[in-house]
Amino acid sequence: MDTKELLEKLSNGSSVSGFEHKVNDLIISAFNNHADHITTDKLGNIIMLKKGVNNHDPIKIMISAHMDEIGLMVKYIEDNGFIRFTNIGGIDPRTILGQEVVVHGKEDLFGIIGSKPPHLQEPSEIDRAIKMEDMIIDIGFPKEKVLELVNIGDPITIKREFKTLQGDRVMGKSLDDKAGVAAMYESILELSKLKHEADVYFVATVQEEVGIRGAFTSTYKINPDIGIAIDVGFGSTPELQKGSTIDMGKGPGITIGGNIQPGLRNKIIEIAKKYNIPYQIEVTPGPTGTDGRAMQITREGIPTLCLSIPLRYMHTSVEIIDMEDLKNTAKLLAFFIASITRDNLEGLLCY
Known part of the structure; x- marks a missing residue:
């Protein structure tokens, strides 16, 4: 190798x-x-x-x-199946909204990080960075199915593939x-x-x-x-x-x-x-x-x-x-x- x-x-x-x-x-x-x-x-x-x-x-x-x-961790599972999460290590919340993620539960589960759309935000919210506690992870399952596959404390990583850029530079x-x-x-x-x-x-x-x-x-x-x-x-x-x-x-x-x-x-x-x-x-x-x-x-x-x-x-x-x-x-x-x-x-x- x-x-x-x-x-x-x-x-x-x-x-x-x-x-x-x-x-x-x-x-x-x-x-x-x-x-x-x-x-x-x-x-x-x-x-x-x-x-x-x-x-x-x-x-x-x-x-x-x-x-x-650095990564994320499952903190709570909402009644509608959305996953609340917290950070492990120094993560800037501004960099994770809209990202694809992998929830490492009983199996690896694809999800996305979402929040309230800007159309529905109050005027006082529009110019503020969204806090991590106001974001959710959506893996597409109802709560019953999420609970079968995910436990509180499971780690989460951003889904990103290693790539070669120009010259000798790489990204990941x-x-x-x-x-x-x-x-x-x-x-x-x-x-x-x-x-x-x-x-x-x-x-x-x-x-x-x-x-x-x-x-x-x-x-x-x-x-x-x-x-x-x-x-x-x-x-x-x-x-x-x-x-x-x-x-x-x-x-x-x-x-x-x-x-x-x-x-x-x-x-x-x-x-x-x-x-x-x-x-x-x-x-x-x-x-x-x-x-x-x-x-x-x-x-x-x-x-x-x-x-x-x-x-x-x-x-x-x-x-x-x-x-x-x-x-x-x-x-x-x-x-x-x-x-x-x-x-x-x-x-x-x-x-």
Whole structure:
């Protein structure tokens, strides 16, 4: 399976926070021929170990990308069969009205999100954004049939098919952060061509969108020497301030800020320059809001890096990335990992 094919299957799949197991088999199957050992922990994180050549005193490097996605959840079923719902993770209600959805009940059920037509709205309602609690999902069945197939708490995803745009750009739902999982896959392929001392733990984490939970528990379990989070950053569009975004097609964003260990940051920039891998600087003065935040403050503290794949229209169902950015992220990771040895690690971690 190539990386783009994996990303397409992940994007079209369903892995709402708390229900990530629906893509477990896909991820494990993809990594199985390239990892030395794969386990799933009690919270649901998938930990995939690729061993290095230093069997005596191996360094442990943890790479994480969250496999969960934002979504919806069944909250109540009306007498007329309409489904009331709430959000799981950060969803902007303005982006979901009129969308097609899949209700993941006893079987996958197609539906649409509707609300009061503008013709019937009061004058005071016309200029206001419709709230999520005023929307319903219509799957076309009466209440009796809905109750046979749907339970309170069932997850719901927006129905959207992964598509290729012009050039190297692709569109789909939940590329935040399935693009990161795909980058880990591309990176393990790159690492198979290189010699590396470190044991590398690739972790597809759960529940990032609802509190960075999987990264806390998996980092505690692994206790790595270095932690690297792969996530997405705000891809530049005309209405966004330049200093708050990173450009599509110009490589990953390397985060600078309090969450990031400066010696490691300098090293990964050095590697990018050495191998002519394009990169950008992403300024994040406080916590990154990624798995990197959890890594940094687990146990006695883990020296941490964060790489961001530029992504447009974050937390909508039409997120866009450039596949070259994903591949350059993976390449940078692989060459950085290969550069870390027991001899240079201590110096890199000094402040």
